[in-house]
Amino acid sequence: MLEVEEIHTFYGLSHILFGVSLSIESGKVVCMLGRNGAGKSTTLKSIIGITPPKKGSIRFKGEEITGKQPFMLVRMGIGYAPDERRIFADLTVEDNLEIAERKVEGGERWDKERAYEVFPVLENIGSRRGGCLSGGEQKMLAIARALMCNPELLLLDEPFEGLAPVMVKVLEDQIGTLKETGLTVLLAEQNVKTTLRLSDHGYIIDDGKIRYQGSVEELKENEEVRRKYLFI
Ligand SMILES: Nc1ncnc2c1ncn2[C@@H]1O[C@H](COP(=O)(O)OP(=O)(O)OP(=O)(O)O)[C@@H](O)[C@H]1O
Numbered sequence: 001m002l003e004v005e006e007i008h009t010f011y012g013l014s015h016i017l018f019g020v021s022l023s024i025e026s027g028k029v030v031c032m033l034g035r036n037g038a039g040k041s042t043t044l045k046s047i048i049g050i051t052p053p054k055k056g057s058i059r060f061k062g063e064e065i066t067g068k069q070p071f072m073l074v075r076m077g078i079g080y081a082p083d084e085r086r087i088f089a090d091l092t093v094e095d096n097l098e099i100a101e102r103k104v105e106g107g108e109r110w111d112k113e114r115a116y117e118v119f120p121v122l123e124n125i126g127s128r129r130g131g132c133l134s135g136g137e138q139k140m141l142a143i144a145r146a147l148m149c150n151p152e153l154l155l156l157d158e159p160f161e162g163l164a165p166v167m168v169k170v171l172e173d174q175i176g177t178l179k180e181t182g183l184t185v186l187l188a189e190q191n192v193k194t195t196l197r198l199s200d201h202g203y204i205i206d207d208g209k210i211r212y213q214g215s216v217e218e219l220k221e222n223e224e225v226r227r228k229y230l231f232i
């Protein structure tokens, strides 16, 4: 579904990603693990076109998408839930969802009701303003909102960051439910244990380079990787 090949991304003159490559098969959850500043968010932003790479190529369902604008990529079927959430603080939860809804003919599509089935908490607080939500509620709303555009591939940037353990568990189950629907997910995270439970395949990024990749079983069994990068 997604092929990222040798991308180099810059912020101004700062060279951040050095030939990052990764590939994601349809229906899989793939994670990207790495410490603060490793380049996880920059990789996701490169894919969704916020910081297009200067070199390298990105293909989505076989089509070259490098350099395309974010709104085009959303239309093509890539959803993005950024780490800073960016929900509309003055709009209610309900309006935040409705404003993102993309009506399409036929097929399985997302609407408010379906979002509430996966995230029941959001229904209870449907009339609350986005700016008044807790951290966990905001994370859920950001993911639900990304789903309203009917993505085939969902990019999730640190969904578990800053959440209480009980909230992490709730969100883990909800992302698990999304996986069961066949959604393809790229999950950038630092919460190793939760992320590995959800994932099929993993990449480890450090200083803008992929240091290791493998199936989740391979990652867990690799003593050096565990000690050096995962601390488990
Ligand atoms: N807008 C920006 N301008 C300049 N440098 C940036 C910008 N955003 C990020 N960087 C730098 O790029 C590098 C990679 O940052 P990135 O946000 O991709 O890391 P990350 O793996 O997502 O980290 P975190 O876990 O803290 O979110 C860091 O050194 C960071 O300081």
Ligand SMILES: [Mg+2]
Pocket: 040, 041, 042, 083, 157, 158
């Ligand atoms: Mg980040």
